[in-house]
Amino acid sequence: MEPVSEMPDSRAATNALLAGLREDNLAPDAVVRFLGHAARRSLLQAVRRPRALAELTALHGAMYALAAGRRPGRRWVAASWVLAVLHLGLLERSTRLATADILTLMRANLPALPGGSGRASGVLAIGLDLADGRLARHQGTTSPFGEYADTFADAAYWVWLTLRHEPSRAVRMAAVASWALPVVSVTGLALRRGAMPERPRPVLLRPAAALQAVVALRHLIRR
Template sequence: MESVSESADSRAATNALLAGLCADGLAPAAVVRFLGLAAHRSLRQAARRPRALAELTVLHGALFVLASGRRPGRRWVAAGWVLAVLHLGLLEHRTRLATADVLTLMRGNLPALPGGAGRASGVLAVGLDLADGRQARHQGTTSPFGEYADTFADAAYWTWLTLRHEPSRTLRTAAIAAWALPVVTVTGLALRRGTMPERPRPVLLRPAAALQAVVALRHLTRR
């Protein structure tokens, strides 16, 4: 049987680790200890969900093959697999990925895939975003894993697309403000306060739908 600390939800466990790190004043040794403990717990949580771990590995293995010869290609996919595995504890009581989770992870890996920078890639990303949200609501499969994967998929894909392919400096600045800055801010608050902030509402953490549409349509129609 799991111990109390092992069976606690991921948020409570993460808050305990952050509190210890904050109490030590973010000293280098404390940071190393925090990373080690966090990685150890994350791997234990992943091992307790072998089906989800296998599904993640099969999905990213297929994406890894498709990403051959591309940039950022296989490195992007490999990094995505590592991050997803380390956050499997956020599935909480679930032991497998939902359809919505798979769609979200595919969206986050679009930059590594054939056609990921094509004209229709922005429209495809919007479509995948709408589809995973609809699936999660319809199947009742929402979880912290899916919520945070959705947030980081948006941040990764839209920041990459805008900074790499959008000529407008104004839109590139807006992309950083809408996608990258909130993630950095939430991380900074967690480290400073020693506790995870409440997940911001979509309007605070995700880009406005209008900004997604503008970037996607400009990319679609650009010569």
């Protein structure tokens, strides 16, 4: 069997790791091995894409500079860079970031950037979300990396905006639940089956999109 670290297909590699984890019944030592193999493959895949790694570093370096004087903001950007580097293997055959990927990563880092908590920031996030999806489809640059980054950007930005700026407890609970439920469900299914399930269709994500609009509008008109 081909070593997981050498598998070019990220989904196949993830499924191989999950299958081994399931066979060992999620034992602690199996979890450690899973994390070790996953980290090793992630680093190897990042090194094999020097152009994408350089682009990713330049983008986050610029955002890090914009977050000057805001320590939490700089930590946010640093965490975003680490997560993105560890998932560069999801670019599959591509060796560079697409424009849509850059827009997605900028959306994920809005909380760290100047104006990221402004009244129009929620509307801006929705605009960037629509733009990166359309651009990726138009340019034919859709990839597992873009899908991962999009999910991360939504979870990171909207949970932050809701918990920090939404005063209604009911809206906060409904919003966070709608964004957390798909992630928890997919993770649970993956561990149970020993393979990644198909990404939920848009119909399953409409409640989350609707709550994003609600939170953005309430943030925009709030005094």
